[in-house]
Amino acid sequence: xxxxxxxxxxxxxxxxxxxxxxxxxxETVRKSKEPxxxxxxxxxxxxxxxxxxxxxxxxxxxLHLDQFFxxxxxxxxxxxxxPGVRVRVRFGARVVKGRREGGSLHDGFIVERRAESxxxxxxxxxxxxxxxxxxxxxxxxxxxxxxxxxxxGALADVVQLAVPPRxxxxxxxxxxxxxxxxxxxxxxxxQRYATGPAYLQALARGDTPRAVWLALPGPHWPQxxxxxxxxxxxSGRGALAVLPDGRAAARxxxxxxxxxxxxxxxxxxxxxxxxxxxxxxLAVSRGAVRAVIGTRAAMFAxxxxxxxxxxxxxxxxxxxxxxxxxxxxxxxxxxxxxxxxTAFLLGGLTSTxxxxxxxxxxxxxxxxxxxxxxxxxxxxxxxxGDGDQAxxxxxxxxxxxxIAWQVTRDALTRGPVLVQVPRRGYVPRMACDNxxxxxxxxxxxxxxxxRDQGGTPHCGWCGRPAADWHCPECGGFRLRAQxxxxxxxxxxxxxxxxxxxxxxxxxxTVLGSVGAAPALVIATPxxxxxxxxxxxxxxxxxxxxxxxxxxxRAGEEALRRWAHAAALVRPAGEGGTVVVLGEPTLRPVQAxxxxxxxxxxxxxxxxxxxxxxxxxxxxxxxxxxxAAVADLAETVRLPPGTDLLGPVxxxxxxxxxxxxxxxxxxxxxxQWERLLLRVPPGTGSALAASLKAAQIARxxxxxxxxxxxRMDPTDIG
DNA sequence: AGCACGCCGACT
DNA sequence: GTCGGCGTGCTC
Numbered sequence: 001x002x003x004x005x006x007x008x009x010x011x012x013x014x015x016x017x018x019x020x021x022x023x024x025x026x027e028t029v030r031k032s033k034e035p036x037x038x039x040x041x042x043x044x045x046x047x048x049x050x051x052x053x054x055x056x057x058x059x060x061x062x063l064h065l066d067q068f069f070x071x072x073x074x075x076x077x078x079x080x081x082x083p084g085v086r087v088r089v090r091f092g093a094r095v096v097k098g099r100r101e102g103g104s105l106h107d108g109f110i111v112e113r114r115a116e117s118x119x120x121x122x123x124x125x126x127x128x129x130x131x132x133x134x135x136x137x138x139x140x141x142x143x144x145x146x147x148x149x150x151x152x153g154a155l156a157d158v159v160q161l162a163v164p165p166r167x168x169x170x171x172x173x174x175x176x177x178x179x180x181x182x183x184x185x186x187x188x189x190x191q192r193y194a195t196g197p198a199y200l201q202a203l204a205r206g207d208t209p210r211a212v213w214l215a216l217p218g219p220h221w222p223q224x225x226x227x228x229x230x231x232x233x234x235s236g237r238g239a240l241a242v243l244p245d246g247r248a249a250a251r252x253x254x255x256x257x258x259x260x261x262x263x264x265x266x267x268x269x270x271x272x273x274x275x276x277x278x279x280x281x282l283a284v285s286r287g288a289v290r291a292v293i294g295t296r297a298a299m300f301a302x303x304x305x306x307x308x309x310x311x312x313x314x315x316x317x318x319x320x321x322x323x324x325x326x327x328x329x330x331x332x333x334x335x336x337x338x339x340x341x342t343a344f345l346l347g348g349l350t351s352t353x354x355x356x357x358x359x360x361x362x363x364x365x366x367x368x369x370x371x372x373x374x375x376x377x378x379x380x381x382x383x384x385g386d387g388d389q390a391x392x393x394x395x396x397x398x399x400x401x402x403i404a405w406q407v408t409r410d411a412l413t414r415g416p417v418l419v420q421v422p423r424r425g426y427v428p429r430m431a432c433d434n435x436x437x438x439x440x441x442x443x444x445x446x447x448x449x450x451r452d453q454g455g456t457p458h459c460g461w462c463g464r465p466a467a468d469w470h471c472p473e474c475g476g477f478r479l480r481a482q483x484x485x486x487x488x489x490x491x492x493x494x495x496x497x498x499x500x501x502x503x504x505x506x507x508x509t510v511l512g513s514v515g516a517a518p519a520l521v522i523a524t525p526x527x528x529x530x531x532x533x534x535x536x537x538x539x540x541x542x543x544x545x546x547x548x549x550x551x552x553r554a555g556e557e558a559l560r561r562w563a564h565a566a567a568l569v570r571p572a573g574e575g576g577t578v579v580v581l582g583e584p585t586l587r588p589v590q591a592x593x594x595x596x597x598x599x600x601x602x603x604x605x606x607x608x609x610x611x612x613x614x615x616x617x618x619x620x621x622x623x624x625x626x627a628a629v630a631d632l633a634e635t636v637r638l639p640p641g642t643d644l645l646g647p648v649x650x651x652x653x654x655x656x657x658x659x660x661x662x663x664x665x666x667x668x669x670x671q672w673e674r675l676l677l678r679v680p681p682g683t684g685s686a687l688a689a690s691l692k693a694a695q696i697a698r699x700x701x702x703x704x705x706x707x708x709x710r711m712d713p714t715d716i717g
Numbered sequence: 718a719g720c721a722c723g724c725c726g727a728c729t
Numbered sequence: 730g731t732c733g734g735c736g737t738g739c740t741c
Contacts, residue, residue, distance in 0.1 A: 056741080064718085070741050092718090092740055094721065103740085
């Protein structure tokens with residue numbers, strides 16, 4: 001936990017140049033050269049007396065220009081037209097022979113009521129107040145604005161993510177008044193962490209402690225997260241916890257219900273359906289419910305008097321919003337922690353480099369268990385490297401090392417065995433054939449890719465060919481792109497133990513839990529069922545598939561997935577054993593063996609800093625048709641010290657049947673390019689601001705093909 | 718983004 | 730003479 005001064009923001013950058021630049025654009029776009037006039041309407045209809053002007057965020061009207069439009073408030077709508085309500089307005093009318101004509105109806109939100117407008121022309125009247133519900137309240141608007149600026153995105157896009165679509169029926173229900181605060185709960189299993197009870201005490205006092213929490217393996221974390229939420233409620237404040245998927249959210253929801261009973265919190269996930277979800281969201285927005293457990297869309301939940309924001313497993317890719325501007329739940333919660341002066345809790349079995357950076361910078365304190373407690377909770381980890389497999393006759397015959405057979409046979413007498421197999425569709429990356437160090441560009445340290453078989457590898461970032469590559473670690477000069485086939489191995493296991501039931505859990509059918517009886521449970525990462533009394537053993541067969549991905553996070557991700565499976569296994573003291581197929585010299589394998597996720601994240605962070613990778617340096621990607629990317633690169637006024645990497649042709653995404661095109665992907669048949677921009681630490685927000693300014697300038701000029709801008713892209717190798 | 722106004726080539 | 734090319738500007 002950190003000091004309880006609410007003043008300090010997260011290690012977010014100051015934004016002098018950027019902020020001014022944006023403000024300047026908003027002003028010039030407004031073009032209010034002439035003195036303010038009294039608001040007039042088109043036909044002189046009677047206006048509201050007090051504040052006759054409504055500033056409106058028009059949905060999809062020029063959303064890339066990111067500006068508001070003023071409308072006149074007819075007297076009849078005066079009372080209903082409050083800030084935050086949804087309205088309908090005419091937009092896009094033209095003056096034809098002194099008469100206004102056309103203009104289609106658009107939805108929007110009233111952002112502010114004002115006495116006068118700085119628009120010189122006559123104001124159109126609001127067409128309709130759709131609902132009196134004040135959904136886009138000033139604090140929520142401010143959050144949306146900050147997120148839009150952080151991601152060089154449009155405010156209207158963020159608002160669309162933050163405010164759920166209206167379901168009229170849900171608005172008719174009246175929400176109950178909030179109940180009195182619950183009592184402070186017992187710290188329970190938080191006592192296993194040296195500073196755990198102190199963290200809860202700080203929450204109970206109304207302080208704002210900030211911690212990165214490395215959870216012990218085992219089934220306790222949902223209760224612990226629920227306890228943090230309940231303790232914050234006891235202090236009289238609200239709390240918000242964001243989880244990567246519905247399953248995890250349901251577990252925390254159940255734990256919180258057990259502590260507080262029904263009615264003090266809501267579960268905001270997609271499974272509830274749009275109407276029920278809006279009903280729950282309204283209960284939060286109206287202040288009737290002050291605790292929210294949910295998946296990523298809940299990161300915007302307008303909790304009244306927020307006291308704690310929490311996120312579980314921030315390395316899970318589900319925390320990244322898929323819609324523009326693709327904000328990450330961790331970053332949104334960091335913005336909220338600063339703006340709303342709340343406590344912060346980032347928990348997981350492993351640590352992302354971003355989490356490690358929060359600790360390194362001193363903004364958050366580590367909340368971890370002692371080595372003894374870790375040893376008591378973790379299973380025994382055994383590794384099988386390539387050398388072992390080569391020497392192992394049985395492995396060559398059956399494609400599974402004999403250690404794995406022994407462990408499985410033994411464990412199946414005591415309970416279920418989890419077999420983690422890779423998901424389909426991994427793109428292998430190039431690595432040294434000799435020592436398997438990932439191959440990187442000697443100029444910009446981007447990943448090497450083989451575009452056509454037998455050709456020269458090229459850098460995936462700057463496009464330079466790497467004809468004379470040699471390994472900086474071992475001097476080797478041969479590259480390999482390895483492929484793995486572990487699924488068949490799992491099938492063979494099933495045949496080898498014919499008396500044992502085989503259960504599978506994967507993409508289409510995810511099992512929630514399995515019993516304590518012996519069984520082989522085959523699961524892909526993320527779909528592992530919980531075993532009622534823990535697994536007796538686990539086999540992690542997807543080592544190379546995880547580590548060979550063209551992603552900066554390959555190591556972090558491998559450790560994260562292994563740890564998730566291993567945490568479902570009984571402690572070593574109860575015979576729990578994990579076999580991981582992976583070279584014991586590799587950093588993530590070592591970290592798993594020692595159960596030292598913090599050390600792993602710190603080393604990754606140091607390496608990122610050295611190579612000038614995110615999150616130490618900040619990056620943005622610009623993708624689009626080659627001419628558009630080049631044009632933006634020419635238009636943009638970048639902060640000093642910006643590196644331009646590329647542009648390179650964008651890899652064409654695998655177009656499977658039924659696969660919908662994601663934001664920022666080229667339409668079928670088009671070849672797009674990607675330019676990467678890299679700035680030194682502390683310049684990220686200036687970079688975002690310049691890109692947003694260039695984006696707006698290009699859109700205003702017209703006739704330009706749009707480009708997609710992404711801050712902190714992750715899939716760049 | 719749409720949509721209209723504006724100033725230069727081939728047609729009834 | 731005018732029909733229409735899409736370049737430029739505006740939308741409260």
